[in-house]
Amino acid sequence: MSTPSFVLAVLGLLFALKTQILPIGGLTSVNHYELNFYEKLFDIFQHLLLPTLVLTVIAIAGLQRQMRANLLDVLRQEYIKTAIAKGLPTHKVVYKHALRNAINPLITIFGFELSALLSGAALTETVLAYPGLGALTLEAARKLDINLTMVTLMLGATMLIIGNLIADLLLKYADPRIKLGVT
Structure with a gap:
């Protein structure tokens, strides 16, 4: 979460250079048009893997920290202590009772992460x-292309x-108290 996406992208680039497992740069390889359909798909997948990993690791790190904080907060609640005192197994208390209440803020943050990927993707893709x-x-902002920037x-x-x-x-699916309806 505290590591900027471009730093992780540089580390991923160095990894790809040293190991030569993943291709570096571009959407496809030079010989992409000579490949059959499945080889083309695999080629695109290989080129997409490194940017996807960089953006995913950054997003998951923030979500993981938020989930941990939410879960620790919920585990201090009285109803959790009561469930443990009643003799319920710890895994059942955590997964059935605590996790259900701790996941709601995480789902809300997940909704914002979809558009936040666009801002992190700009530096990572560069x-x-x-x-x-x-x-x-x-590039559109740099060249003052107003139409493309607006789009x-x-x-x-x-x-x-x-x-x-x-x-x-x-x-709505995670919390039965939430009802969908028109008001």
Whole structure:
């Protein structure tokens, strides 16, 4: 969470250079058009793996810290102490009672993470030379392309709305107290 995405991207780039397991830069390899369909898919997957890993590790680190804090807070509640005193197994108390109440803020934060990936992706894609939406947004802003900048900002806003919609639907599933309805 405290490691900037571009630092992790540089570390991933160094890893890819030293091990030569993953390709560096670009969306596809030079000989992409000579490959058959499945080889093309694998080639795109290989090029997408490093940027995806960098962005995922950054996002998961923040979510993990938030979940830990929520769970520790819930485990101090009286009803958890009562459940343990009644003789329920610890794993059942944690997974059935504590986790259910601790996961709600995490789901809400997850809704914001979808659009936050766009901002972290800009630096990550620039460092890894991946032609993605974040790098396109930075290039459009640098060249003062107002139309493309507005489209990418609208896409970010749409991702925020979709992320919050998904989070609301997940909250409805996770918390039976929440009812969906029109008011």
